[in-house]
Amino acid sequence: MPYNELTAHDLSELLQKGDVTPEAVYQDLRQQILKHDNSVHAYVRVNDALSFKKDTADKNTLAIPIAVKHNICVKGEETACCSNILKGFKPPYDATVIQKLKNRGIPVLGHTNMDEFAFGSSTENSCYGPTRNPWNLDCVPGGSSGGSAAAVAAQEAIWAIGSDTGGSIRQPASFCGVVGVKPTYGRVSRYGLIAFASSLDQIGPITKDVRDAALLLNLIAGHDPRDSTSADIPVPDYPALLDKDLHGLKVGIPHEYFVEGLDPEVETAVKEAIEALKTLGVQTVDISLPHTEYCVATYYIIATAEASSNLARYDGVRHGLRCRPSQTRKNSITDMFEETRARGFGEECKRRVMLGTFSLSSGYYDAFYLRGQKVRTLIKQDFDRAFKEVDAIVMPTSPTTAFKIGEKANDPLSMYLSDIYTISANLSGIPAVSMPCGFSKSGMPIGLQICAKPFDEATMLRMAYHYEQKAGWYKHKPGLEEKR
Amino acid sequence: MTAIEQEKFETVIGLEVHLQFHTKSKIFCACANQFGQAPNTNTCPVCLGLPGTLPVLNKTALEYAIKVGLALHCEINTFIKFDRKNYYYPDLPKGYQISQYDYPIGRNGYIDVLSEQGAKRIRIHRAHLEEDAGKLIHDSNNKLSLVDYNRTGTPLMEIVSEPDMRAPQEAYDYLNTLKLILQYLRVSDCDMEKGSLRCDANISLRPAGETKLGVKSEIKNLNSFRAVKAALEYEVTRHQRLLLAGKPVVQETRLWDEQEQVTHAMRSKEEAHDYRYFPEPDLVPFTASKNVVEDIRQSLPEAPQDKLARLKKQYELADYDANILVQDPDLSDFFEECAKGFKSYKKICNWINGPVLQEMNQKKTSLADLNLSAKNFIELIEKVEEGTVSQLVGKDIFKKMLDTGRAASEIIESEGLAQVSDHKALERFVDQVIANNAKAAQEIKDGKMQALGFLIGQTMKLTQGKANPKMLGDLIKRRLLDG
Numbered sequence: 001m002p003y004n005e006l007t008a009h010d011l012s013e014l015l016q017k018g019d020v021t022p023e024a025v026y027q028d029l030r031q032q033i034l035k036h037d038n039s040v041h042a043y044v045r046v047n048d049a050l051s052f053k054k055d056t057a058d059k060n061t062l063a064i065p066i067a068v069k070h071n072i073c074v075k076g077e078e079t080a081c082c083s084n085i086l087k088g089f090k091p092p093y094d095a096t097v098i099q100k101l102k103n104r105g106i107p108v109l110g111h112t113n114m115d116e117f118a119f120g121s122s123t124e125n126s127c128y129g130p131t132r133n134p135w136n137l138d139c140v141p142g143g144s145s146g147g148s149a150a151a152v153a154a155q156e157a158i159w160a161i162g163s164d165t166g167g168s169i170r171q172p173a174s175f176c177g178v179v180g181v182k183p184t185y186g187r188v189s190r191y192g193l194i195a196f197a198s199s200l201d202q203i204g205p206i207t208k209d210v211r212d213a214a215l216l217l218n219l220i221a222g223h224d225p226r227d228s229t230s231a232d233i234p235v236p237d238y239p240a241l242l243d244k245d246l247h248g249l250k251v252g253i254p255h256e257y258f259v260e261g262l263d264p265e266v267e268t269a270v271k272e273a274i275e276a277l278k279t280l281g282v283q284t285v286d287i288s289l290p291h292t293e294y295c296v297a298t299y300y301i302i303a304t305a306e307a308s309s310n311l312a313r314y315d316g317v318r319h320g321l322r323c324r325p326s327q328t329r330k331n332s333i334t335d336m337f338e339e340t341r342a343r344g345f346g347e348e349c350k351r352r353v354m355l356g357t358f359s360l361s362s363g364y365y366d367a368f369y370l371r372g373q374k375v376r377t378l379i380k381q382d383f384d385r386a387f388k389e390v391d392a393i394v395m396p397t398s399p400t401t402a403f404k405i406g407e408k409a410n411d412p413l414s415m416y417l418s419d420i421y422t423i424s425a426n427l428s429g430i431p432a433v434s435m436p437c438g439f440s441k442s443g444m445p446i447g448l449q450i451c452a453k454p455f456d457e458a459t460m461l462r463m464a465y466h467y468e469q470k471a472g473w474y475k476h477k478p479g480l481e482e483k484r
Numbered sequence: 485m486t487a488i489e490q491e492k493f494e495t496v497i498g499l500e501v502h503l504q505f506h507t508k509s510k511i512f513c514a515c516a517n518q519f520g521q522a523p524n525t526n527t528c529p530v531c532l533g534l535p536g537t538l539p540v541l542n543k544t545a546l547e548y549a550i551k552v553g554l555a556l557h558c559e560i561n562t563f564i565k566f567d568r569k570n571y572y573y574p575d576l577p578k579g580y581q582i583s584q585y586d587y588p589i590g591r592n593g594y595i596d597v598l599s600e601q602g603a604k605r606i607r608i609h610r611a612h613l614e615e616d617a618g619k620l621i622h623d624s625n626n627k628l629s630l631v632d633y634n635r636t637g638t639p640l641m642e643i644v645s646e647p648d649m650r651a652p653q654e655a656y657d658y659l660n661t662l663k664l665i666l667q668y669l670r671v672s673d674c675d676m677e678k679g680s681l682r683c684d685a686n687i688s689l690r691p692a693g694e695t696k697l698g699v700k701s702e703i704k705n706l707n708s709f710r711a712v713k714a715a716l717e718y719e720v721t722r723h724q725r726l727l728l729a730g731k732p733v734v735q736e737t738r739l740w741d742e743q744e745q746v747t748h749a750m751r752s753k754e755e756a757h758d759y760r761y762f763p764e765p766d767l768v769p770f771t772a773s774k775n776v777v778e779d780i781r782q783s784l785p786e787a788p789q790d791k792l793a794r795l796k797k798q799y800e801l802a803d804y805d806a807n808i809l810v811q812d813p814d815l816s817d818f819f820e821e822c823a824k825g826f827k828s829y830k831k832i833c834n835w836i837n838g839p840v841l842q843e844m845n846q847k848k849t850s851l852a853d854l855n856l857s858a859k860n861f862i863e864l865i866e867k868v869e870e871g872t873v874s875q876l877v878g879k880d881i882f883k884k885m886l887d888t889g890r891a892a893s894e895i896i897e898s899e900g901l902a903q904v905s906d907h908k909a910l911e912r913f914v915d916q917v918i919a920n921n922a923k924a925a926q927e928i929k930d931g932k933m934q935a936l937g938f939l940i941g942q943t944m945k946l947t948q949g950k951a952n953p954k955m956l957g958d959l960i961k962r963r964l965l966d967g
Contacts, residue, residue: 073536086535093529095536194535198765227538228767306765309568312579313533317631333629337572360570360760369762 004028005477008064008159008212009239015061022063022105025158026050029065029109033156036480039137042151044070044082044128046110062219065109066101067157069148071118072203073192074098074108081194082126083116085344086320095192096227097161097203097220104219109157112147117311118168118196119348120144121418124409127346132405133175134478135444139402142172142418148206149176153478159216160206165196166299167397167422169204170434174397174447177436177476179213179464180206182422184454185429186231188217189224195310197303198229200426209474210435210465214238217457233455241458242465247281249463251450252390256292257421263400269438269446270396273467277394280466285390289382292424294375296416299423301359301372308356311349316340351412380428387453392463396421397434397447421449431457433464436473445473493689493727495720496697497655498609498647499712501662502640504616504680505548505671510637511615512539512582517639519678523621523632531637533577538766541566545639546589546772548671549613550780552641553590555665555787556608560777561587565769566613570760574631575618585761587769588612589641595665596789599657606658607646616640635679647686647697652716659683659709664788668813676708683712688733689723698723699733703747705740715740718747791816799829808837814851815840821858826865835865839882854886864892871952872902901950907959910943910951914959917943928964936960 003011003025014020030046037043050065068074071081073091075098080086094102101108115125123131123146131146133139134154141150145162149172152160162169164182173180181204188203195201205216218239223232253274258267278284315337316322321344325335345353359368386393398418408415425432430451437448448467452460468474510517513530530537546564553560567585593608616638621630643662649655663681667674674681683706688698701719706712719738726733737756738747763769786794788810795806795816809816815836822832843854864885868878873896884895896902917939918925927935940956 071536079535081535089535091529091534091536093534093537191538192536195766226540228540229538229765305762309570309580309760309762312570312572313535313577315572315574315579317574318532318577319534333574334572357760360762362758362760365760365762 002028002032004032004155004158006158007208008062009215011064011158012061012215015063022050022060022065025063026065026109029156029158032154036134036154037156039132040134040150040154040156040480041129041131042112042141042147042154042156043067043110044113044126044147045078047077047108050107050109060105063105063107064158065107067109067112067148067151067160068098069145069160069162070111070114071163071194071196072098072161073194074111077108077111079111079194080127080320081117082114082128083344083346083349084127084321085314085340086194087127089320091192093192095203096189096224098192100220100222106219112145112151112157112160112162114147114162115144115168116346116349117194117307118144118163118165119307119352121167121171121415122403122405122408123147123150123172124405125346125348130405133402133444134480135177136402136442138404139444140175140405140407142175142398142402144168144172145180145206146172146175149173149178149180152176152178152206152208154480155477158208159212161203161216161220162206163193163196163201163203164422164426165200165202165303166426167419169206170422170425170432170447170449171398171419173206173434174436174449175402175445177439177445177473177478178206178208179210179433179435179468179474180204181213181217181433181457181461182425182431183217183221183457184231184431185426186229187221187431187455187457189222189227189230191224191226195306197306198310199306200299200303202426210433210461210468211239211242213433214242214461214465217461231455236458238458238461242462244462245281246277246463246466248283249281249392249459250283250285250390251277251463252285252287252386252393254287254289254292254386254393254395256289257395261399261417261420262396263440265440266396266398266400266446270394270448273437273448273471274394276470277463277467280470282463287386287390287393289379289386289393289424291375291379291382295379295423295427296420298372298375298379299419299427300355300416301368302376302427304352304356305360305369305372306356308353308360311345311353314341314344316344320344348412376427379424383424383428383430383451391452391456391459393451395449395451397449398422401440401442401444401446425451430454431460433460435464435468436476437467437471438473439476445476492692493724494692494694495650495652496647496688496690497649497652497716498686499645499649499655499658500684500686501643501645501659502616502682503552503643503666503672503674505545505639505641506673506680507542507544507548507639509542511542511545511613511639512637515637518634519680521634523630524634526634527636531577532633533579539582539764541767542639545613547780548639548669549589549611549641550772550777551669551671551784552643552666553593553611554777554781554784555669556590556593556595556611556643558590558593558608558611560590562772562774562777563587563769564589564772566764566767567761568764569614571757573617574629575620575633575636577618577633577636581615581617582764582767583614583642583761584612595658595661597654597658597661598789599654604654606648606654609644609646611641611643614640614642647688652713652720655685655716656709656713659712663709664811668785668788668791670785670813682706683709685712685716687716687719687723689720689727699735701733701735701747702737703740704737704750705742707742711740711742714745715747718745722747785813788813795819799823799833801829801833805830805833805837808841809833812851818851818856818858818861822862822865825858826862828865828869831865831869832862835861839879843883843886855889856886860885860891867892867896871954872896874949874953877901877949907955910947910955910959911963913943913946913951914956914963917946918960918963925964928960
């Protein structure tokens with residue numbers, strides 16, 4: 001079996017025994033990328049030569065190249081959030097997570113495609129063109145971390161990292177049939193993650209199985225003095241905690257997440273997964289998260305408000321694109337700002353910046369932003385209350401399986417609704433994982449979402465691991481045709 | 485305008501003062517916080533606002549801010565929260581300034597301003613912590629604007645007064661008092677020329693007896709306290725003319741033109757920014773412990789007005805002397821250090837307020853830069869008081885001390901400057917002078933004592949200034965009158 005088809009934990013064992021070299025793994029990945037990425041288009045850049053550290057203390061047992069979303073800074077390599085306005089921006093620093101990975105001998109394989117500035121759920125809003133779903137090239141891979149999820153699903157990457165603001169790791173993981181983790185807010189440093197919505201963004205793993213997700217989370221989690229919002233709470237050894245059985249655990253089933261709009265095929269698969277969990281010794285409890293219906297509206301107020309401010313720095317003065325105003329205009333500094341932003345940002349970007357600017361404007365702040373923050377508190381309290389009773393909450397990741405490319409591109413509202421089940425974890429800060437729980441009749445993966453208490457990724461991953469091993473969906477791989 | 489017409493209106497002034505803290509590093513990154521470096525050398529990805537970077541609060545900046553809040557008698561918000569103030573300008577790399585909106589460090593404070601009219605309490609509306617922006621430099625030759633981000637991220641405190649001042653002179657006095665209080669805290673060099681202290685002024689006029697505020701002008705580009713006063717005086721007249729002519733005053737921001745000594749309209753209220761403040765999500769709000777605030781309160785230095793009273797009482801200094809000392813915290817501290825080792829306080833004061841201040845003013849430098857130790861300074865004063873050297877020679881020695889860093893005694897010894905007090909030796913000089921100046925000698929013998937000074941001077945010349953002038957006088961008199 002080519003090395004690119006293995007998991008990181010398998011490869012790590014082989015590396016330890018000396019049965020494989022990091023270079024050989026890289027070569028197989030390269031072959032797979034050359035073969036399939038023309039059609040999948042998961043990557044915006046693949047690094048040609050990787051340097052592997054020799055003779056590190058841990059014998060390079062983790063020297064497995066990783067795919068990185070285009071909004072996570074890699075020193076000296078273009079990190080542009082797939083936006084024209086940042087094209088050519090090469091940060092003079094590594095994101096903290098990249099530094100941590102490099103310190104363990106893990107090189108960056110390349111940058112993956114994404115919706116511009118992570119604004120989207122389909123990876124269609126990229127200045128580099130869309131990514132396709134390896135299970136069906138006519139479908140979207142989800143987004144915004146669609147490139148990372150597609151790369152892992154297409155076995156063009158062993159593992160990958162993405163970012164999740166409203167579901168941007170979990171929804172593409174669900175659409176591509178891989179495992180995606182959004183850690184607790186504050187679990188992983190955001191330093192070097194180009195901000196979308198600072199109070200919601202988290203970096204997390206996208207992997208082939210739960211053990212790899214646990215392994216990768218272990219590598220990137222922890223307090224960072226450069227990020228004031230990162231929590232100074234010890235990181236448990238997640239992989240070591242996977243094996244303990246699930247007896248005595250209680251899982252909540254929120255009825256608000258099984259309502260109209262949920263694809264029956266998805267509902268059936270998720271309910272079967274819940275039954276499987278029961279056979280593993282988990283007790284299920286019907287719960288209510290009463291403010292669920294306000295999640296999407298709340299999210300789009302808070303996330304766009306923060307985004308409108310976070311994107312203000314792209315003004316053409318210091319980095320990236322700068323446009324001279326057209327001849328009809330004066331050549332004032334404001335004209336330069338406006339021209340640069342008008343040409344540099346894509347449609348969805350402009351839409352969100354305008355929405356956010358509006359809800360922060362004087363006269364509207366109280367009715368929008370402030371009210372949004374209050375509802376956010378209520379949503380968080382829903383979860384606090386629920387977690388007094390249960391250890392985890394189970395729900396679908398997305399109401400549907402992957403949709404067709406172009407299907408929702410001109411309907412932003414229906415696009416926004418594809419994050420309806422993932423947004424609450426960002427608003428409340430809790431950790432959540434998406435993993436495969438079956439396939440639709442048309443052969444598209446369905447995602448199961450498990451949420452846990454803040455900083456209890458260990459229980460969440462343990463539950464995910466036991467379900468995964470029992471259900472075995474992780475063994476299914478897309479049958480990619482070579483591009484004609 | 486007649487005096488009666490002027491009395492129809494009451495002037496209302498409020499001031500916004502920006503104070504840069506001289507912390508070692510900037511407020512949200514580890515860059516050095518230094519003035520006068522080559523452009524864009526004190527910068528890093530964080531203060532340049534490069535994508536992906538995050539701010540981390542400098543604890544010393546917070547401590548300084550609490551210090552200032554306490555010194556201005558403010559209520560201190562222990563809930564520490566920052567907000568984003570959003571606006572576009574090339575010197576603002578993130579497109580927003582991290583500032584404080586609804587939880588300023590301090591609010592509802594006051595300072596007592598002393599002026600010729602007596603003491604007046606000016607209330608402080610709020611004092612909050614924020615980051616400074618960069619600087620634009622316009623190169624008109626090449627039609628370019630250049631940006632220097634060295635200043636970006638310098639810790640800045642904005643101190644907003646209530647509209648409690650009623651005349652430009654009061655504003656001037658308020659600024660001087662405030663500056664002195666801030667200087668005593670040693671959180672800033674308070675140097676307007678370097679921009680570490682800046683001021684914007686708000687002014688409006690209203691009919692005497694009216695309680696509602698009139699329409700205000702905000703004046704910017706005020707580069708000295710004198711400019712603040714001049715600009716306000718200009719505005720008082722401008723407002724009066726408008727009001728008397730029945731014309732409306734427009735709410736606007738105006739720029740002071742130092743050259744022309746006038747203000748020009750810059751932007752109207754309609755063009756004012758909507759800053760879209762919202763909580764800064766990159767900095768988690770936290771509650772500073774009451775103990776921290778209490779510790780800072782306990783460690784506050786003596787306020788200038790308290791020090792003034794104490795100096796007068798403890799050292800029996802005259803108002804005038806004490807006032808000069810208090811104007812510079814370094815100077816008054818230096819005085820007190822000297823006073824530990826030398827008990828003639830008035831003499832120390834004279835030396836400080838005389839030669840030391842002269843030297844500082846001439847060299848435009850601070851006491852610290854003069855490199856003068858209290859020990860050496862007292863020794864010099866002692867040498868003069870003992871009569872080892874004359875006052876005049878003492879002043880020369882003082883300059884030499886500053887130039888070389890050597891002690892007074894060393895200079896006296898190596899340059900043979902000690903006064904000749906040996907009778908025998910002096911008698912020889914006196915005899916020579918009397919012999920050479922028979923006419924003057926005769927005059928003294930005749931009782932015309934005016935000539936005594938002349939003979940002393942001649943003898944001093946002969947001794948190259950080393951003779952003790954008092955002894956000389958005695959000797960000459962004895963020689964001519966007793967003998």
